[in-house]
Amino acid sequence: MKSLLIGEVSNGSLSAGTLEIISKLQENSLEFNLVVIGSEEGPSIGSDSFDVTYIKVNPDALSLSGVADKISEKINSDGIELVLASSTYVGRDISGFLSVDLNSSPVSNVINFEVNDSIITTTNSIDGGESEYYTNVTSKVKILIVRPKSFEPVDVALNNNFTTLTIENNDLTVDVHDIFVEEKSGPQLEDSKIVISAGRGMVDVDNLKYINELASKLNAAIGGTRAIVDAGWMPYSQQVGQTGKTVKPDVYIACGISGATQHQVGMKDSKFIIAINKDEEAPIFQIADLGIVGDTLSIIPKLIENL
Template sequence: MSLGKIWVLAEFADAKPTTATLELLTAANTFADKVEAFAWGEGVVNYAGVLGDYGVSKLYDIGSLAGSLPGPKVAAAMAEAISSDSAPDAIFFATSYDGRDSAARLSARLSVGVITNVVNLVANGSELNAEHAIFGGEMILTSKFAAAAPQIFVIRAKSFAPEAKEAANCEVVSASVSDLGSTDGAKIVSSHVEERSGPKLDEAPVVVSGGRGLGQPDRYQLVEELASLLNGAPGASRAIVDAGWVPYSYQVGQTGKTVKPNLYIAVGISGATQHMVGMKGSKNIVAINKDKEAPIFQVCDFGIVGDASKIVPKLIEAIKAR
């Protein structure tokens, strides 16, 4: 092993580790002898079993956040463990809302840099070299930290395939945080779940995304209908999210979700670098766009040059008629 110890911020949803968490743990196991995790919540002690299956030998229990947003407390718990215990060689965070907040807070607290948007890691002695997709995934830039530990990485979803290890015993230790004062002032008053039918965007085997080329907002329904016919999830380019056609949670790309479905259908999307970085890893790509020079046609396996708002209804009809 090239590194001694790696910490992972383990995030849970409905008492299950998020897929991104399992990806990070799997990666950590390939680089370090010892993998330890931090988690918050009411019953963190119950998470030891599943984390043990993924090679975690020690779980730091931050405890209930009592309504606080996680960032400040996660960063404080890690900083405290570094000063009272021993620093890890690297710390992995997922590119999630709370992962980014926590990494940013920790970086500023420790005054060490953070490398974000990592899509692959390669060990080089006790250092990790991080790969990033830049210019829409056309180039791969590799970077590393100039100075030693802890090397903080924020890793994009689907960069590693999750794989359980032989079950190991996971010790749980308390990492509760004392009063943080003003930085911890933001409190969650209530949580709202927006109902979405069908598979989740970042887990769906088929994703159909719409862009500006649809022409007008109500035509996004065509994207939703096609996605539903293919048992897939609807997505969107940044352009129509910025224009308010669909919520931010639909966005695929650099600033949105990374998807790697079996089939990705880009409807009226030109393929700006911002979008490509989030979908270029899809197994099969279909593009429908009226501009035959659009960059999306350079990455697609099957493309039709034409007006998406006319082609998609015909496609829906043809699929229904089968």
């Protein structure tokens, strides 16, 4: 089955979500090409094992409908039957446009899939990760939106062997008034081996200085619950959970987090979970490998001191 993966660029290379889907495609010996969307100059995203087309977009005037048109043309001309995208803002938006162009419903929240002749059977996650269901996708072009962290990312040798396609902005139908580029520094949530997350049990925004200090000692990324994101303590890009990011680090340290289902969905697959909470009945302890019952504000400074 001829497949097309819609990938993304992150820090001059392929994003973690893209590498995860490549791993699944290679494991199943599926023939595929890659279309990568990004605005970075000279990324290293090419490969000798598969064809890569870089759709370079102007970040000042991003028109995803124009990008989707180019991808639809490629799908039709190359006889593509399976289209995959990671469940990111870009992946979900592009899949929406493609579904209209190709008259095919995208299947979202895919955590696994199998190819049986011309049918794809997907495993989908629902109820905040509590249940799974299966879908037989029989449409001519099948569009799957894959949930991040569903597969282990592959380690591929990347080079500059790719074709670049620049999208002009002629078909732009929105007026861009302002652009906010999120500053990224230090380890990122999606890739870090250690994640330290804060919840309302940090008591006050000023106390996040302890989380920052602990994170810098452990070279960890910082996340948070929706409660503290809503309170304006942390930007939404750091929210972990059902309506935030899914993380799967080696170690997840939950500081003052109750462990609501919606938070657990985004972190319960972490390899080792440490929870600090003053309430020994807090649900987070049900999934923690190591639980510390006590006050975050006395335990975390002690941890920092000992480290």
